[in-house]
Amino acid sequence: MDDAQDIIATAHDMADAARAAILPLFRSAGLAADNKYTKGFDPVTEADRAAERAMREVLAERRPNDSILGEEYGRTEGSSGLTWILDPIDGTRAFICGAPSWGVLIGLSDGSDIIYGIIDQPYIGERFEGGLGVSRLVSAAGERPLAVRQGVDLANATLMTTFPEVGTEAEAAAFKRVSQQVRLTRYGLDCYAYALLALGQIDLVIEAGLQSYDIAGPMAVVQAAGGIVTDWQGGPVLEGGQVVAAASPLLHKAALELLNG
Incomplete structure (x- = not known):
């Protein structure tokens, strides 16, 4: 795609913004968890909402013509044919328990397929990225390529x-x-x-x-x-x-x- 580099840079800005919104609230005392369900338990916190707002602000500034589908704030229509699909905290149950197995999810669809995505774990500082010619993990240890394991039955x-x-x-x-x-x-x-x-x-x-x-x-x-x-x-x-x-x-x-x- 002609704007692949801008897409990738925007996605990283979004992930950075989500990190900044979430980390002050992770393992913080008194963080409330509201229940989305009337029966059962599906929690949402201010960290979820703040992270999605932060990512939407990045998109409003950098790519205002793209559509957005987010878990917390629903759909915003655009005109570019591209849709950002956002889960500000996937694993809110783990988040409220203090376990670092949750992540920020960013996906980009062209209307028929997913073309790019990020799994970001802010607390341990790992960012997994794939699509548009990129497949890598970036962490404090540096950068390494991603590749699935082969030869296992x-x-x-x-x-x-x-x-x-x-x-x-x-x-x-x-x-x-x-x-x-x-x-x-x-x-x-x-x-x-x-x-x-x-x-x-x-x-x-x-x-x-x-x-x-x-x-x-x-x-x-x-x-x-x-x-x-x-x-x-x-x-x-x-x-x-x-x-x-x-x-x-x-x-x-x-x-x-x-x-x-």
Whole structure:
């Protein structure tokens, strides 16, 4: 794209702005968590809202013609054909517990596909980036390329998901069929699991009940690192729902077969 460098620079400015808004509130005393649900618990904090406002301010200044879809403030229409898909804190439950497995998610869609994304973990200072010719992790240790792990079969794979319940009873049963076949299953890392997949540390992420802002940024990062991200039937997943991310076609095929019985 002609403005790829401006897109990348804008995304980093957004991630920096979100970091500045969030970090003073992380592990702070007295941070309130409101519940979005009337039944169950889906927390939102001022850190979520402040981070999305900060990112929207960057876009208003740098790219006012782009559309925005954010978890906290919804959709703002633009005219460029590009849409920024924002999750200011993916993993708010982890955030309010003080666990550093949450992240800021930034994705960019051209209307048909995700073309660029960031997973940023402000507290430990790790930024995973993918798309528009870029695939890298930048941290205090420096910069390194992202690449998914190859040559691992299902029996030796590591699988991650956020909630042990996964979704409905049927979805949980489908997940269990995969989990019973892998070497190791771990829970609870939210978006950071996708970052670890792109880094070559794990092999599969399977989730259900996601929204577009949950998967847009992670999908871009994983795909740029050589991974595969689809729904449980192997179709597009930019709108959310059931998600399987795999390091290789072999693992992806094996996971789909088990998920679909």
